[in-house]
Amino acid sequence: MEKTCPKILVMFSGGSDSTMAAFLAAQQASTVYMLTLRRFGLFGMERSQVNYERLCARFPETRFVRLFDRFDKEYREVAYHDWIKDLARFGFVTASMCGICKLGMHWKTIQICKEHDIHVVYDGAAHATRKFPEQNKVIFLNSLTKLYEENGILYDTPVYDLDTQRGLYEAKLTPGLRVKGTSKDIQPTCSQQILFASLASLYLSRYTFEEYEQKLKPLFDKKIDFMRGRLSNA
Numbered sequence: 741m742e743k744t745c746p747k748i749l750v751m752f753s754g755g756s757d758s759t760m761a762a763f764l765a766a767q768q769a770s771t772v773y774m775l776t777l778r779r780f781g782l783f784g785m786e787r788s789q790v791n792y793e794r795l796c797a798r799f800p801e802t803r804f805v806r807l808f809d810r811f812d813k814e815y816r817e818v819a820y821h822d823w824i825k826d827l828a829r830f831g832f833v834t835a836s837m838c839g840i841c842k843l844g845m846h847w848k849t850i851q852i853c854k855e856h857d858i859h860v861v862y863d864g865a866a867h868a869t870r871k872f873p874e875q876n877k878v879i880f881l882n883s884l885t886k887l888y889e890e891n892g893i894l895y896d897t898p899v900y901d902l903d904t905q906r907g908l909y910e911a912k913l914t915p916g917l918r919v920k921g922t923s924k925d926i927q928p929t930c931s932q933q934i935l936f937a938s939l940a941s942l943y944l945s946r947y948t949f950e951e952y953e954q955k956l957k958p959l960f961d962k963k964i965d966f967m968r969g970r971l972s973n974a
Contacts, residue, residue: 743769749852750772753785754787755920757865761899764862766802775808809852818840838930841930859892865899866897867900878954887968905918905920
């Protein structure tokens, strides 16, 4: 298979969506950097090794580079900058810790791309989970794409509209057609995700999804602008 890109970095949790993103990256790039980021409060990140090894076996002609790093510092900065003012202005939206956590990941990812001269990033964001800010184009992804562009990086969500579980099963990379939410699921866990999912469901029981998106978008625009300033001064 002819490669069309020298290097792609995949934000790799080991779950179905990021594994499918890595599967597509391996078809396009000669070298695929598999980045798994950790911080206090995230559990099970070591399980990502299972699907990493499956991908290495599936694509022996592709050079995979395994990267582990921590983003505690970036997470704290983006989470707690102007926290009191944000709480007064945005209310419960400041509890959107899943999206804020992912912003810290993206901040760290941009730094790592610059260190390794990487100009393409694949992320496993998916339309089916767009209730979470980090998976939503209106709230998060459109503004984030611009931030990557400003730093000389193409950010792509190649599995956004795909059935990743079916794709991985048909590629013989997973043992079953449906693994999400089962004992075979390799996705890391986070207690804050469970809390935010409950808050989001409560809000959506009273308001439309469009109202929900417009409620969250200003906070994430502000957070991304903060990251923009920090990256430009680095």
